[in-house]
Amino acid sequence: MPYIAVANDSIKRIRFLRFLNAFSFVTPIERMGHSSMASGHIRKMQALLNNGFNLMMAGAPGRDFRGTEGETIYSPLKKKPIRKFTELCGLLAILPGIETVPFCINGTHEFYRQVEINGRQEMKFSPWKFFVMFWLLGKIKIKIIYGQLLVLEGKSRAEATSIIQESVLNLLDIY
16 A cells, blocks of 8 residues: 555545544645645655655645635646646655656546535535445546656756646546
């Protein structure tokens, strides 16, 4: 089982992530601020990679309504939205000996329903859709699409981030 890097606020909000976190499969990261905490998370992720573990990063979370103006980017052909990647993925991808496999998961947005909270449209996790429609009835289909293996050692953090982001954006257009 790979480790999964997930935003700390998502772990607090989503029960399934709290469950995974209890078994140490989740590595929490901070979206914004808390630089001292973030550097500790980065060191932990670097240690995992240096010790031969796999690490999955939900690089640009939020095909939802939480992205602000300028945060959202779109796939080239089908114009599917995703948030811009932070340079964290590039920082880890340029480490010596690290191989990066860009991937995207399609269908998980079906686990959410649109709600209005304080006048803002947001997505809220639906246990009914997850457990009944997905697990029991198989009505929701999830597709995982992997890209070409990337070795980005020697690139700058920004270059590596851009390459990974472009790869994922192109994968979004496949399904």
